[in-house]
Every structure is written in structure tokens, then in C-alpha cells.
Amino acid sequence: xxxxxxxxxxxxxxxxxxxxxxxxxxxxxxxxxxxxxxxxxxxxxxxxxxxxxxxxxxxxxxxxxxxxxxxxxxxxxxxxxxxxxxxxxxxxxxxxxxxxxxxxxxxxxxxxxxxxxxxxxxxxxxxxxxxxxxxxxxxxxxxxxxxxxxxxxxxxxxxxxxxxxxxxxxxxxxxxxxxxxxxxxxxxxxxxxxxxxxxxxxxxxxxxxxxxxxxxxxxxxxxxxxxxxxxxxxxxxxxxxxxxxxxxxxxxxxxxxxxxxxxxxxxxxxxxxxxxxxxxxxxxxxxxxxxxxxxxxxxxxxxxxxxxxxxxxxxxxxxxxxxxxxxxxxxxxxxx
Amino acid sequence: xxxxxxxxxxxxxxxxxxxxxxxxxxxxxxxxxxxxxxxxxxxxxxxxxxxxxxxxxxxxxxxxxxxxxxxxxxxxxxxxxxxxxxxxxxxxxxxxxxxxxxxxxxxxxxxxxxxxxxxxxxxxxxxxxxxxxxxxxxxxxxxxxxxxxxxxxxxxxxxxxxxxxxxxxxxxxxxxxxxxxxxxxxxxxxxxxxxxxxxxxxxxxxxxxxxxxxxxxxxxxxxxxxxxxxxxxxxxxxxxxxxxxxxxxxxxxxxxxxxxxxxxxxxxxxxxxxxxxxxxxxxxxxxxxxxxxxxxxxxxxxxxxxxxxxxxxxxxxxxxxxxxxxxxxxxxxxxxxxxxxxxxxxxxxxxxxxxxxxxxxxxxxxxxxxxxxxxxxxxxxxxxxxxxxxxxxxxxxxxxxxxxxxxxxxxxxxxxxxxxxxxxxxxxxxxxxxxxxxxxxxxxxxxxxxxxxxxxxxxxxxxxxxxxxxxxxxxxxxxxxxxxxxxxxxxxxxxxxxxxxxx
Numbered sequence: 001x002x003x004x005x006x007x008x009x010x011x012x013x014x015x016x017x018x019x020x021x022x023x024x025x026x027x028x029x030x031x032x033x034x035x036x037x038x039x040x041x042x043x044x045x046x047x048x049x050x051x052x053x054x055x056x057x058x059x060x061x062x063x064x065x066x067x068x069x070x071x072x073x074x075x076x077x078x079x080x081x082x083x084x085x086x087x088x089x090x091x092x093x094x095x096x097x098x099x100x101x102x103x104x105x106x107x108x109x110x111x112x113x114x115x116x117x118x119x120x121x122x123x124x125x126x127x128x129x130x131x132x133x134x135x136x137x138x139x140x141x142x143x144x145x146x147x148x149x150x151x152x153x154x155x156x157x158x159x160x161x162x163x164x165x166x167x168x169x170x171x172x173x174x175x176x177x178x179x180x181x182x183x184x185x186x187x188x189x190x191x192x193x194x195x196x197x198x199x200x201x202x203x204x205x206x207x208x209x210x211x212x213x214x215x216x217x218x219x220x221x222x223x224x225x226x227x228x229x230x231x232x233x234x235x236x237x238x239x240x241x242x243x244x245x246x247x248x249x250x251x252x253x254x255x256x257x258x259x260x261x262x263x264x265x266x267x268x269x270x271x272x273x274x275x276x277x278x279x280x281x282x283x284x285x286x287x288x289x290x291x292x293x294x295x296x297x298x299x300x301x302x303x304x305x306x307x308x309x310x311x312x313x314x315x316x317x318x319x320x321x322x323x324x325x326x327x328x329x330x331x332x333x334x335x336x
Numbered sequence: 337x338x339x340x341x342x343x344x345x346x347x348x349x350x351x352x353x354x355x356x357x358x359x360x361x362x363x364x365x366x367x368x369x370x371x372x373x374x375x376x377x378x379x380x381x382x383x384x385x386x387x388x389x390x391x392x393x394x395x396x397x398x399x400x401x402x403x404x405x406x407x408x409x410x411x412x413x414x415x416x417x418x419x420x421x422x423x424x425x426x427x428x429x430x431x432x433x434x435x436x437x438x439x440x441x442x443x444x445x446x447x448x449x450x451x452x453x454x455x456x457x458x459x460x461x462x463x464x465x466x467x468x469x470x471x472x473x474x475x476x477x478x479x480x481x482x483x484x485x486x487x488x489x490x491x492x493x494x495x496x497x498x499x500x501x502x503x504x505x506x507x508x509x510x511x512x513x514x515x516x517x518x519x520x521x522x523x524x525x526x527x528x529x530x531x532x533x534x535x536x537x538x539x540x541x542x543x544x545x546x547x548x549x550x551x552x553x554x555x556x557x558x559x560x561x562x563x564x565x566x567x568x569x570x571x572x573x574x575x576x577x578x579x580x581x582x583x584x585x586x587x588x589x590x591x592x593x594x595x596x597x598x599x600x601x602x603x604x605x606x607x608x609x610x611x612x613x614x615x616x617x618x619x620x621x622x623x624x625x626x627x628x629x630x631x632x633x634x635x636x637x638x639x640x641x642x643x644x645x646x647x648x649x650x651x652x653x654x655x656x657x658x659x660x661x662x663x664x665x666x667x668x669x670x671x672x673x674x675x676x677x678x679x680x681x682x683x684x685x686x687x688x689x690x691x692x693x694x695x696x697x698x699x700x701x702x703x704x705x706x707x708x709x710x711x712x713x714x715x716x717x718x719x720x721x722x723x724x725x726x727x728x729x730x731x732x733x734x735x736x737x738x739x740x741x742x743x744x745x746x747x748x749x750x751x752x753x754x755x756x757x758x759x760x761x762x763x764x765x766x767x768x769x770x771x772x773x774x775x776x777x778x779x780x781x782x783x784x785x786x787x788x789x790x791x792x793x794x795x796x797x798x799x800x801x802x803x804x805x806x807x808x809x810x811x812x813x814x815x816x817x818x819x820x821x822x823x824x825x826x827x828x829x830x831x832x833x834x835x836x837x838x839x
Contacts, residue, residue: 069837108715144768144802146686146715169499174488212776212784213763230764235804237760265827266772274826279834297839302832309782311761326839333837 066329067285069294073336075260076124078282082256083128085332086284092253093201095133100199101125101165102252104207104222105141105156107269108149114261114276115269117207119155121258121282125203126163137165138195141225144269147171168195176228183319184244186236191228196250204252204288208259208281208295210267210303214238215310217268218295219255219288220246220321243315246288255291257283264303277302289313289322290329297326338605339592342404350411357471357683358479360501372680372726374406375464376539381674382728392546399547403533403540403589408471409463410533410589413525417572420526428569431577434584435535443541454700459677463537464726466517468678469703473514476683477503502711506682507692510703529572534587544586553608554588554595556581560602567594567603651752653807658814659696659706660744660795663714664722664730667817668697674729677703681721681730687712689797690721704729707743709797709812714743716770716796742821744795744812746773748788752809755785765810768798771824774810786810791822 068085070078083089093099103122109115122139129137139160143150147169151157157167169175176191196202206222213234214221223245224230233241259281266275281298285291292313299305307313307324317324349371356368372378379387394401403410421427442461449457459465480503487498505511524532533540556567558581568576571594575587595603658668662681665671682690682705691708693701705721707714722733733741754762765786766774773793776784786799786809799810 069839071834071837108717146712146718148686149715149718166496168496172500172502174500211763212766213761215761215784231802231804234762234764234802235754237758238763239761264832266775268767269770271770271772271824272826274828277832277834279832281834281837294837294839298834298837301834301836301838311782331839 064330065332066287067283067290067294067326068332068334069298070282070334070336072280073282074280075118075121075258075282078260078280078336079121079124079128079256079284081334081336082282082284085334086254089128089132092203093129093132093134096135097133097200098198099129099134099137100195100202101129101137101139101160101205102196102202102222102226103139103141103156103205104209104217104225105147105150105154106144106225108145108153109270110153111155112261112273112276113270114207114209114263116150116154116156117205117258118260119159121256121260122156122205123159123163125205125256126160126165129203130164137163138168138199139165140168140170140193140195142170142193142227142230143225170195170225173228179248181244181247183247185240185319187232187241187244190245190248192248193226193228196226199250201253202250204255206255206257207261207263208257208279208299209263209270210265210275210299210305212267214242214312216292216296216299216305218257218292219252220292220312220316223248223288239311240315242312243319243321246316246321247319251286252288253286255285255288257281257291257295259283259295259298262299262302264299287322289316289324290326293324293326294331339595342401342590342592345405346411346414349405350408350415353408353467354471354475357468357680358476360476360480360483366723369724369726372464372468372678375726376402376407376543377458377462377464377676378678378726378728381676382726384728391543395543395546396550398552399550399585399588399590400540400543401590402543403530404591407463407539408467409521409537410530412467412470413521413530413532414572414591416522416525417529429529429571429574431568431571431579432574434575434587439535439541439544442536443538446538453673455672455674455676455704456700456702458538459675459703460513461536461538462676463533463539465676465678466514466521468680468683469510469514470518472679472683473505473507473511474518477505502688504711506688506708507694507703509694510677510679510692513703529574530587530589531574533589534573534575540589547588548586550585551607552605553585554583554590554592554603554605555608556583557602557604560600561598562600562602564599566597566599570594570597651757651807652749653752654747654749654811656811656813658744658816659693660797660812660814661697661818662690662705662707662721662730663719663738663741663743663818664725664733665818666731668701668814669816671704671729672697672701674727675701675704675725676727677705678726679703679705680726681705681724684720684724686718686720687715689714707795707797707814709801711801713768713797713801714795716794739794740821740823742794742815742819744793744797744814745790746788746793746795746799747790747811747813748774748786749809749811750785752805752807753786754805754809755779755783756809757805759783762804764802764804765799768802770794770796770798771821773824774799792824794821 068082070082103117105116107115126137160167170193176193178191180189204219206219209217211217220242259279262277262279263270263275264277283291283294296307296310353371356364374387446458480501484500487500490498521532563578565578568578573587573589575584661668661671689707689712690705692703693706719733719738722730750756763776766776771792773789774786777787779785795812797812800812803810
């Protein structure tokens with residue numbers, strides 16, 4: 001049995017790396033396979049086997065998950081597991097497409113402070129987009145702090161560029177174009193960044209944080225960073241406007257919630273590392289209402305946060321952006 | 337050879353200083369800062385004794401090299417003067433008597449007024465600061481416009497290696513003063529060479545007193561000289577009296593333009609003991625003097641129509657009593673006594689929040705930097721302005737010192753707050769607060785409302801900048817003397833272990 005597991009895992013790793021246009025197993029792959037094998041053998045055998053069995057079952061039946069939740073790994077490893085379960089990046093990004101990626105790069109903070117999306121996760125998503133055949137990947141955020149400092153100190157600019165993405169500015173109004181939101185209640189029009197509008201598909205990569213104003217910032221609150229005039233949101237019922245921007249026709253094809261380091265208090269900016277908890281979670285879904293609902297429930301284990309208080313989630317559900325009913329969903333949970 | 341060395345050194349100097357002022361992208365290394373710290377008045381105000389001794393020794397040895405190679409305004413006039421010669425090949429200078437009453441009078445007046453606490457006159461006349469204002473208020477916007485044009489063109493080709501910068505005139509007063517200085521001084525340079533340096537400039541006058549006694553000077557060999565006057569026609573300082581074979585060393589800026597034109601080889605830059613002391617007193621340049629002082633007067637009548645009328649009777653805009661002076665400036669008084677408004681900090685501030693004051697600091701503090709939160713707020717970790725000031729008006733701070741430097745204190749006006757007036761969530765202020773001096777506290781119906789703790793506030797202005805209410809519900813009141821902010825108390829969180837998804 002053990003040899004079977006090792007063989008399958010090695011195969012999985014090799015298959016996965018096939019997308020990197022590599023045919024031979026290099027040293028890194030070998031080590032990775034070894035590490036995974038080690039993991040598989042130390043974890044309770046039943047769980048590891050369960051993981052493998054389900055994987056094959058899923059690919060065999062082509063049954064899609066609504067959400068995949070992963071716990072207990074490094075950001076990029078968790079994402080690899082999650083995207084595989086979702087059917088691979090190729091399901092969301094097609095060959096030759098222009099992809100926009102919107103992490104949270106709002107603050108002049110280093111990764112350890114959990115103010116911004118984990119750079120390793122962003123880099124991994126970029127890599128996978130290219131592996132799926134993307135022609136171009138563009139990364140941006142409308143930062144709150146000085147954007148140059150945010151891009152640099154978050155580590156995202158460097159990580160994304162290393163992975164081959166183009167990191168574009170978003171600090172000037174001329175980078176935004178007005179679109180209308182016919183389904184919205186209060187935010188009838190918004191100026192949205194051209195990187196989103198000009199892309200074929202886009203991916204939303206928020207970080208899970210406590211938020212003084214909106215209570216929580218996850219996928220939906222992260223949408224505020226594609227908009228020029230954030231003041232309008234605060235002025236005109238923040239919780240409704242957040243839901244409104246999520247009615248944008250061009251929804252993200254994927255929402256990847258980074259809950260590796262979670263800011264449990266004093267968010268969204270945070271004061272010190274005492275606001276940060278190493279939670280090692282990651283949730284992905286096409287439905288941002290669902291993924292935000294799940295993320296709030298996850299967060300509630302750290303700091304008390306009743307779902308009703310995060311009003312924009314219910315507001316978006318009313319606008320049929322997505323569903324809050326996790327019980328009716330096909331959710332894959334993986335513990336590494 | 338001497339002349340060519342002078343020209344090369346001067347051009348490098350001018351280029352670097354100017355570029356340092358306009359360089360928003362940080363292409364130049366921070367060491368370029370050194371070029372501003374070796375300027376005379378900044379060194380004097382910062383009590384930078386090493387630099388002062390160096391500059392005085394330099395002058396005592398070789399004359400006013402400072403005016404030719406170090407002072408950017410001096411070099412700028414040379415550039416203009418060079419252009420004048422391109423347009424008018426036959427441009428000639430002639431010896432003019434020194435305007436001693438005017439120049440020493442102005443020097444004395446500047447010093448006296450400065451010691452009475454009125455720095456404004458020094459700011460208006462001091463050459464480095466004049467050039468700084470020109471670079472900051474005029475050259476910089478031009479450079480930014482150029483950048484934006486290029487960035488826009490590249491953007492059309494999907495290339496974002498350059499980015500757009502907002503171009504705005506931060507202060508009308510400073511812009512007008514800078515523009516008038518540029519026009520007047522360039523005109524004087526075009527027409528009369530170094531007239532400004534030898535009649536108005538307090539640094540020129542002061543160094544002139546020293547350069548009379550300098551060790552190396554341009555000497556006229558009376559035996560070789562045939563009094564042809566060629567040297568005098570090239571002297572932009574109008575200080576060579578070829579008929580009497582005399583040079584007014586207090587006005588000579590050691591440009592060496594006279595050396596190569598002397599066919600008799602009668603001019604030499606050599607070691608000397610003796611010095612000429614005979615000077616005449618004439619006063620025929622009233623026009624230029626009137627022009628310069630006029631610059632100051634024209635700029636006064638600038639209206640400020642900004643009082644926002646509150647739409648609702650119960651809402652009232654907060655009226656700031658004192659402006660916030662930059663972090664490291666210690667107090668408004670310290671800033672006022674040391675700043676000559678060169679606007680280097682205004683140019684270098686990455687958040688673009690330093691703005692030249694109008695009368696917020698009082699008349700004497702006009703054009704000095706104050707913090708303004710219309711376009712941004714002070715980055716919590718940033719200490720750029722404190723390390724950038726050559727005058728010691730803004731003293732260096734470490735990041736840790738900055739975190740506890742309170743430039744101002746937060747003031748919350750609940751009546752104007754969105755949460756209070758609209759009963760909706762907002763919290764933009766608290767979001768931006770680095771110390772949570774503005775914290776969201778439970779209010780009603782699950783809403784949260786700002787609650788302030790001014791003791792831990794540093795006065796960064798994040799809350800004021802971002803507050804969407806009209807008029808603003810949160811403002812920062814300046815500390816006339818900067819205080820030490822109390823460090824915020826970190827919550828001792830229990831160690832959290834999460835094993836489940838929770839859903």
C-alpha cells in the first residue's frame with residue numbers, strides 16, 4: 001500500500017509539473033515528491049489515502065466542487081492542492097488569454113504583518129496562469145498607502161514580476177474607465193481599473209482580515225481596490241456599495257482567499273504582529289458570497305464575528321451575486 | 337584649462353542639484369543630498385561648522401569659487417549669460433563701480449531682520465533657496481508633465497514602466513515668487529551678467545568681504561598689459577578696471593573668462609600678498625533694486641476663498657488653529673528660525689503632503705513647509721523630509737522616533753460623521769490610523785463609530801485625508817511644539833490554535 005501511495009504521489013507531482021513544460025524530474029521535483037511522500041506517510045494513513053482516492057474520483061467523474069478549502073500548508077502548496085481539486089487552472093484560464101490579478105496590496109506593510117495578500121500565493125497564481133497558457137498576466141491594486149511603497153514592501157511586485165507578470169500602477173484616475181452597474185442599488189456607476197476591463201478573465205486574491213469599517217475584508221471588500229472613488233462607498237452606505245460593486249458583469253473567474261496569516265484585530269491596517277495569527281488556511285471558489293461566508297466562519301474561530309454583522313455578504317446574496325448557503329454546496333475540505 | 341574645469345564642475349553641479357529636486361522616482365542616490373548641505377546659508381542655519389569652515393577657507397584660498405561652482409543660482413545665471421552670448425555675439429561687458437551701499441546695506445538688513453526672528457527676507461534673497469523654489473515650483477511640474485506625456489504614450493503600447501504623476505501648483509504664493517525670481521534673475525543674468533550676485537545676494541556680499549583677502553587671485557601684470565580692455569569686456573561681474581589695471585576682488589567670482597582672451601598674457605591666477613582696496617561708490621542701478629523688491633510686494637494680494645459653507649445647520653467644518661509642521665521640525669518656532677523655504681522637502685515628500693504655507697505660520701513663516709492632508713497623509717514609516725533638510729530646520733528622525741513624534745492631535749466631530757448622520761458603516765478614518773488612536777467602537781444596530789485617543793495619535797492625517805464626510809468629521813490640530821506620543825498598548829492575545837474550518 002505504502003509503495004502505491006508513493007508512486008501515485010510522485011505521479012501527481014510529475015503530472016502537475018508537466019504543465020511547466022518539463023519532461024524530466026529535476027532535483028526540486030524529486031525533493032518535493034519526497035517531502036510529500038514523507039507527509040503522506042506521517043499523516044494518518046486513512047487521511048492521506050482519502051485525499052488520493054477523492055482526487056482520482058473527482059477527475060474521473062468530472063464532478064465540480066463549488067468551493068475548496070485547504071488548511072495546514074504553505075500558501076503556494078495549499079493553492080496547488082486547491083486548484084487541482086477545482087479542476088486545474090485550465091478550467092478558468094484558457095490559452096492565449098489576458099489575465100488580470102487583483103491581490104490586496106493596500107498597505108505599506110511587510111508580509112509578516114498580514115496587511116497584504118501573501119506574495120508567494122500571488123506568484124503561484126501567476127505561474128499557474130502562464131502554465132495554463134495565459135498570454136499576459138497583469139497585477140495591480142488601488143493602494144491606500146503610497147502605492148510605490150505598498151507594491152515594494154508587500155513583496156508582491158517583486159514576486160509577481162519574477163513569475164513573469166506585469167505589475168501596473170493604479171494611483172491615477174486616468175487608469176480607470178466608467179462602467180455602469182445596472183443591478184446595483186446605490187453604486188449605479190463606477191470607475192473600474194482598465195486592467196480588469198481589458199482582461200479576458202480576472203482572478204481575485206484577497207487576504208482575510210478584520211476591518212474597522214466593513215467588519216471584514218475578504219473577496220467582496222477586495223473589489224473596492226478595482227475602483228477609483230472609494231470615498232463614494234464610505235459616503236453612501238459602505239455595506240451596500242460593496243455588494244453593489246460585486247454585481248459587476250465581469251466577475252472574477254476565481255476568488256482565492258489567503259488565510260495563511262490572518263489579521264484578527266485592528267484591521268485592515270494592523271498595528272503590530274500581535275494582530276496577526278498564523279492560521280494557514282486557503283479557500284477558493286467562483287462564488288464570492290460563498291467563499292466570504294466560509295471565510296467569516298473560519299475567522300469567527302479566532303475573533304468573534306457573527307456573519308450578520310458583515311452586512312455586505314447578505315446584501316450581495318440579495319443581489320444574487322452568490323449564495324450564503326454553504327450546506328447546499330459541494331465543498332471539498334483538505335487538511336495537509 | 338582653469339575655465340574649462342570650472343565650467344564642467346559647475347554644469348555637473350547644476351544638473352545634479354536640479355535633478356535631485358525634480359527626481360520623483362528616486363533615480364539619484366540619497367548621497368546627492370550632500371550637494372545641498374554644502375550650500376552656504378543652509379550650512380549656517382544648521383550650524384554645520386565643518387561646511388562653514390570649508391567654504392570660508394575655500395574663499396580665502398581661491399576667491400568666490402562658491403559663486404561659480406557650488407551655488408546653483410550662480411551657475412544658472414552663467415547658463416543664461418552663455419545663451420545671451422549665443423544670441424548676441426558682440427555682447428560686451430564694461431567695468432562698473434561697486435554698489436556698496438546697496439549690497440552691504442541689504443546684507444546688514446537681512447542679518448538684522450533674521451535675528452529679530454523674521455526669516456522671510458533671507459528666504460527671499462538667499463540664492464540656494466531661490467533656486468530650490470524655482471526647481472521645485474517650476475522645473476518640477478515641467479519635468480512631471482514630460483514624464484506624463486511619455487508615460488501616456490508608452491501606456492498606449494501597453495507599457496507601464498513609467499507612471500503618471502499628478503501635477504499641481506501646491507501654493508500660488510510660492511509659485512509666483514519662484515516665477516518672478518526666475519524671470520528677474522534670468523533677465524539680470526541675460527543683460528548684466530552677475531549683477532544679482534554682486535548687489536542683492538547676501539551670500540555674495542559676505543563672501544565678497546572674504547575674497548578681498550584671498551590667497552590666489554587674478555593678477556594683472558602691469559608691464560605686459562596694454563590696456564586693450566579685452567578682459568573687461570568678458571567680465572560678467574563687471575569688476576575689471578583695465579585702465580587702472582585693477583580688479584575688484586570682492587566682486588570677482590573666479591570664472592576665469594578673462595584669462596584666455598588676454599593676448600598679452602598679462603592676466604594670471606596666482607598667489608599674492610597684496611590686494612587692491614580702492615573702490616568707488618556709485619549708485620546707478622536703482623532700477624534692478626526696485627525690480628527685485630517689487631517681486632516681494634506683488635505677491636501679497638492673493639485671495640483665499642476657501643471657507644466651506646456647511647450645507648446643514650448642525651454640521652460645522654472644523655477650523656484648524658495651528659498648522660502641522662513636518663516631523664522632526666521640533667516646533668513651529670524652530671522651523672521658522674531655520675527654514676529658508678528652499679522647498680527641497682516639499683519636492684522630496686513621497687506622499688506629496690508638504691505644502692508651502694501662506695500665512696498659517698504668520699508672515700515670517702510664509703512659504704515654509706506645512707503638512708496638508710488634501711492630497712494624502714504622512715506615511716507612518718517615512719522619514720524622508722527629516723533627512724532631506726539641509727538647514728537643520730527639520731532634524732533627522734529614526735523610524736522609531738518618528739512613530740512617537742506627535743505633530744498634531746486628532747479631533748473628532750461626531751455631528752459630521754457618516755455613521756451618526758446616515759446610520760451606515762464607514763470607518764475609513766480608523767482604517768487608515770496606524771496607532772488606532774481612532775478606533776471603531778460599538779454604536780448601535782451592529783454599527784461601529786469612531787472613538788479617539790489623542791494621546792497615542794501621531795498626527796499623520798490619514799483620518800482627515802480619507803474622511804468622506806462633507807464637512808470633514810475628523811481633523812488634526814497642529815502641535816505648536818511637537819510632543820511625544822504615548823506608545824499604543826499591544827493587546828496580549830491568547831495563543832490561538834485553529835484546527836477546524838469552522839464551516
